[in-house]
Amino acid sequence: MKTKKLFLSSLILITACNSSTSSTSSPPTSPPQVSYDFSNSTNLSIPINSDKQKYKVLLFGNSHISGLEQIIEKLITIGLPEKSIELTSASSQLYLKERLYDGSSLNTLQNTDWTHVIFQAQKYSQSGTVDYPIDGTKKWLQLTKEQNATPILFPEHPQQGNAVEGIMVHNIHTRIAEQESSCVAPIGLTWNEALMLKPTLQLHNADGNHASMVGRFLSSLVFYEVITGSSADLLPYIESIDLDVESQDFLGQIASQIIAENPACQY
Numbered sequence: 001m002k003t004k005k006l007f008l009s010s011l012i013l014i015t016a017c018n019s020s021t022s023s024t025s026s027p028p029t030s031p032p033q034v035s036y037d038f039s040n041s042t043n044l045s046i047p048i049n050s051d052k053q054k055y056k057v058l059l060f061g062n063s064h065i066s067g068l069e070q071i072i073e074k075l076i077t078i079g080l081p082e083k084s085i086e087l088t089s090a091s092s093q094l095y096l097k098e099r100l101y102d103g104s105s106l107n108t109l110q111n112t113d114w115t116h117v118i119f120q121a122q123k124y125s126q127s128g129t130v131d132y133p134i135d136g137t138k139k140w141l142q143l144t145k146e147q148n149a150t151p152i153l154f155p156e157h158p159q160q161g162n163a164v165e166g167i168m169v170h171n172i173h174t175r176i177a178e179q180e181s182s183c184v185a186p187i188g189l190t191w192n193e194a195l196m197l198k199p200t201l202q203l204h205n206a207d208g209n210h211a212s213m214v215g216r217f218l219s220s221l222v223f224y225e226v227i228t229g230s231s232a233d234l235l236p237y238i239e240s241i242d243l244d245v246e247s248q249d250f251l252g253q254i255a256s257q258i259i260a261e262n263p264a265c266q267y
Contacts, residue, residue: 036100038135044145046181046267049115050229054084056113057227058149060105060140061120062093063210064156071220071241072227079235080228088112095123097136109143116227117144118185120154124172126165134172138180151182152226152264157191157215160208166192183265185226187219190258194218194251214251217241221255226264231256 049055055076059065069087076085090108092099096119099105109117119140123132137153144151155173158166166188173184194201203215211219221232233256237245 036139038139041138041142041180042146043180044142046183046265047145047148047150048267049148049150050227052083052115054115055086055227056115057085057087058109058112058114058117059087059089059091059120060096060099060109060117061154062091064120065089065091065118065154067211067213067216068220068223071216072223074238074240075220075224075232075235076228078238079224079230083228092121094121095136096121096140097123097133100136100139106143109140110147114144114147114149116150116152118152118154118223119144120156122153122172122176124169126159128168134176134179137176141176141180141182145181150227150265152223153177153182153184155184155186155188157187157203157211157219160204163192163195177266181266183226184262185219185222185264186258186262187222189262190218190222190255191215193258194254197254198250213242214247217243217248218251218255221252222259222264225255225259232259233257 057072059069066089069089073085073087076083088108090105092102092105094102094105119137122134122137125132141151141153153173153176155169158164158169170184170186170188176182177184191203195203201214202212203218204210205212221235224230224235225232232252235248235252237248241248243251
């Protein structure tokens, strides 16, 4: 009798172990995939939100949006004290098309009534030899306009010593905006002009790729004018920005000049 009980116990134990092993080795269930019709473009007109009393701005991009949030907020608070500003930075290492399939990115866009959404991280070839698809970025612009928010494309500034890259990236984004209406912030063109007039400006970090504090300030001046419609050239001197009066005035003039020559928003 004891032998029979021992045999049954062993059989139960073996069965339980085999069941556990089988369960662990089964392939994980794949999450449901979101499907987009990239050919279905409504191409709505650009919502005009510059006259809003409260700006709610979302920055969508990778490491190149780092540090912009605080400066843009400061510029709007000082330049337009009668208005309020709320900025959110949603950083990711994914390119814009890849982020369409990232649930958290889509939720961030759709769960708040943004007035403006800034998009950076359209994939491009630094050599200019590869033409990467732009359909993902166009879909983001469509989704943004459907929420009555103003989409703003952020062509990255050029890497140090490569002014041609700034022009190339700007042209990629203007082509996107021609197919799916959007504002295009002329970041690269503004950097090129500033460096042409003052080559000693330290707009880049030591890596020659990311922006220094001065570079972030210049880019923020561009976004200030694109978001508000107010001239960056008319901003007062801001003591809390670690730049002298002359430098702040110069960069404000350059930002407004380039936007005048290359209007960001074709309403």
